[in-house]
Amino acid sequence: xxxxxxxxxxxxxxxxxxxxxxxxxxxxxxxxxxxxxxxxxxxxxxxxxxxxxxxxxxxxxxxxxxxxxxxxxxxxxxxxxxxxxxxxxxxxxxxxxxxxxxxxxxxxxxxxxxxxxxxxxxxxxxxxxxxxxxxxxxxxxxxxxxxxxxxxxxxxxxxxxxxxxxxxxxxxxxxxxxxxxxxxxxxxxxxxxxxxxxxxxxxxxxxxxxxxxxxxxxxxxxxxxxxxxxxxxxxxxxxxxxxxxxxxxxxxxxxxxxxxxxxxxxxxxxxxxxxxxxxxxxxxxxxxxxxxxxxxxxxxxxxxxxxxxxxxxxxxxxxxxxxxxxxxxxxxxxxxxxxxxxxxxxxxxxxxxxxxxxxxxxxxxxxxxxxxxxxxxxxxxxxxxxxxxxxxxxxxxxxxxxxxxxxxxxxxxxxxxxxxxxxxxxxxxxxxxxxxxxxxxxxxxxxxxxxxxxxxxxxxxxxxxxxxxxxxxxxxxxxxxxxxxxxxxxxxxxxxxxxxxxxxxxxxxxxxxxxxxxxxxxxxxxxxxxxxxxxxxxxxxxxxxxxxxxxxx
Numbered sequence: 359x360x361x362x363x364x365x366x367x368x369x370x371x372x373x374x375x376x377x378x379x380x381x382x383x384x385x386x387x388x389x390x391x392x393x394x395x396x397x398x399x400x401x402x403x404x405x406x407x408x409x410x411x412x413x414x415x416x417x418x419x420x421x422x423x424x425x426x427x428x429x430x431x432x433x434x435x436x437x438x439x440x441x442x443x444x445x446x447x448x449x450x451x452x453x454x455x456x457x458x459x460x461x462x463x464x465x466x467x468x469x470x471x472x473x474x475x476x477x478x479x480x481x482x483x484x485x486x487x488x489x490x491x492x493x494x495x496x497x498x499x500x501x502x503x504x505x506x507x508x509x510x511x512x513x514x515x516x517x518x519x520x521x522x523x524x525x526x527x528x529x530x531x532x533x534x535x536x537x538x539x540x541x542x543x544x545x546x547x548x549x550x551x552x553x554x555x556x557x558x559x560x561x562x563x564x565x566x567x568x569x570x571x572x573x574x575x576x577x578x579x580x581x582x583x584x585x586x587x588x589x590x591x592x593x594x595x596x597x598x599x600x601x602x603x604x605x606x607x608x609x610x611x612x613x614x615x616x617x618x619x620x621x622x623x624x625x626x627x628x629x630x631x632x633x634x635x636x637x638x639x640x641x642x643x644x645x646x647x648x649x650x651x652x653x654x655x656x657x658x659x660x661x662x663x664x665x666x667x668x669x670x671x672x673x674x675x676x677x678x679x680x681x682x683x684x685x686x687x688x689x690x691x692x693x694x695x696x697x698x699x700x701x702x703x704x705x706x707x708x709x710x711x712x713x714x715x716x717x718x719x720x721x722x723x724x725x726x727x728x729x730x731x732x733x734x735x736x737x738x739x740x741x742x743x744x745x746x747x748x749x750x751x752x753x754x755x756x757x758x759x760x761x762x763x764x765x766x767x768x769x770x771x772x773x774x775x776x777x778x779x780x781x782x783x784x785x786x787x788x789x790x791x792x793x794x795x796x797x798x799x800x801x802x803x804x805x806x807x808x809x810x811x812x813x814x815x816x817x818x819x820x821x822x823x824x825x826x827x828x829x830x831x832x833x834x835x836x837x838x839x840x841x842x843x844x845x846x847x848x849x850x851x852x853x854x855x856x857x858x859x860x861x862x863x864x865x866x867x868x869x870x871x872x873x874x875x876x877x878x879x880x881x882x883x884x885x886x887x888x889x890x891x892x893x894x895x896x897x898x899x900x901x902x903x904x905x906x907x908x909x910x911x
Contacts, residue, residue, distance in 0.1 A: 376497060378392075384637045390476065391475060403447040403494060408425055409425060420447060421448050422450070425452070439469070442466075448473030451475070452477050453477055479655065479658055492636070495602040502630040513642055516539065518542055520627065523624075524624040524628065525618065527547055527551055527612070530609075532608045532639075537554060547613075549591060578599055594620060596612040597610065598628045600636050600639055601632075607636055607643070657719045659776055660683065660726055660780045675717070676731050680731075680736075681732060682739070682766070682770065683783045685721070686724050686762060687722075687787050705718045705750065744799065762798065764790075765784060765789075765802070766799065767782045786802045789805035789808035789812060828885035828892065828896060829845070829899040849900050851872070
């Protein structure tokens with residue numbers, strides 16, 4: 359049972375800055391959860407320290423991260439007692455709290471007067487170190503006077519407060535140039551601000567230009583506000599990085615409006631706003647953003663390192679009803695302008711429009727779509743998944759102008775089976791992306807041959823082949839003779855079962871030219887095209903080297 363006593367405890371009289379209460383209010387429940395605090399929440403916290411088994415130093419008033427310590431073990435109880443004896447502010451254990459574990463740790467904590475906390479399942483230790491250090495830095499920063507009444511995490515109100523002081527329009531962005539909030543300034547805003555607000559992010563072409571110019575390197579490395587003079591239709595701008603504990607959290611942009619200059623003290627105001635914004639951004643990231651918590655919990659579950667119960671609670675999903683995972687990726691054509699984040703938004707929108715309760719998780723250049731609450735009848739559930747995959751592939755392909763493909767995972771009886779479904783969905787998507795066929799939606803069993811060859815090729819990557827095989831000789835010859843394409847010719851010939859007419863059409867050459875190249879292949883490499891073993895080895899090697907050749911696997 360969580361203890362939320364409000365007794366003075368350690369650090370009484372120090373105010374709420376630098377206290378456990380202030381730290382937890384900034385960090386929120388997305389990263390760490392309080393279990394018990396016998397000395398109350400006014401306990402001072404001055405730092406974060408990771409327990410080292412070889413050098414078990416415990417410092418007063420610091421949070422001790424008990425990495426690798428089983429919270430249900432006698433060792434965990436001993437760590438709490440030693441932490442209390444050393445005057446530590448508290449001990450943070452990894453996820454895995456049970457009722458007996460909680461009682462044992464609470465008893466030990468009460469004896470020594472130190473707090474006990476648990477890391478959430480969707481926050482890694484590495485992330486937690488950064489979050490806590492940033493939280494400590496933000497917790498100790500006094501708010502700017504005009505923003506003192508802004509509720510923690512209310513970024514829109516913060517943007518309005520800053521805009522009123524600097525006399526311009528304000529956007530608050532994360533480190534990926536996504537807009538988290540903007541001021542309500544409406545008059546004569548410039549085109550870049552309009553595009554940024556409408557798209558909820560800085561246009562990709564603008565981000566690319568700033569990155570190429572070294573702007574972001576200067577922004578995250580600068581210790582001061584950066585000034586961008588007015589240029590053409592672009593008004594004067596100021597930008598300040600928001601940091602805490604050595605971690606970049608985002609940025610605040612200020613732009614002049616209606617041809618009026620910014621306030622004379624705008625730069626100093628922005629410096630103070632950036633310090634104040636750290637607590638708001640951190641709180642927004644780990645506490646107020648329920649969508650992020652759901653996404654992180656879903657990612658942990660799909661990667662087989664999270665809890666189905668946690669995800670069910672966070673996302674209000676039925677834990678014991680059939681579910682399935684779809685792996686969605688962009689195939690041929692030009693990628694969407696917004697990249698994976700744009701695909702993520704479209705997937706969420708289209709799934710909602712189709713009446714499905716899903717959780718979408720960005721993954722590489724695509725996304726995973728966890729669909730729950732399917733029909734209990736297996737055939738009907740499979741039909742639901744296939745219809746959803748087909749609809750998403752068709753609608754998204756038409757929207758972004760590129761071919762979108764969807765691998766359909768096997769239906770699982772409950773959320774606990776989602777990782778297995780995700781793996782089958784990814785195998786199907788990989789097979790779809792590896793082939794140039796017209797199919798855009800498939801289950802693993804629909805493309806079993808392609809899945810099989812991809813698995814065989816992956817297994818053979820660690821095999822060391824003799825250095826002078828026929829294909830190796832051809833690669834060497836092509837490399838030494840610019841314009842030579844014997845490897846490409848052999849691949850086309852074998853892919854078309856030795857059909858000279860079909861292979862020549864695929865290569866765009868005359869059949870006689872192909873026959874000449876085949877003679878050169880025999881002369882250069884010694885390859886015996888009549889030998890089944892030689893042909894099989896050649897095809898396997900060509901598959902293994904497809905990435906290096908720039909060809910499909």
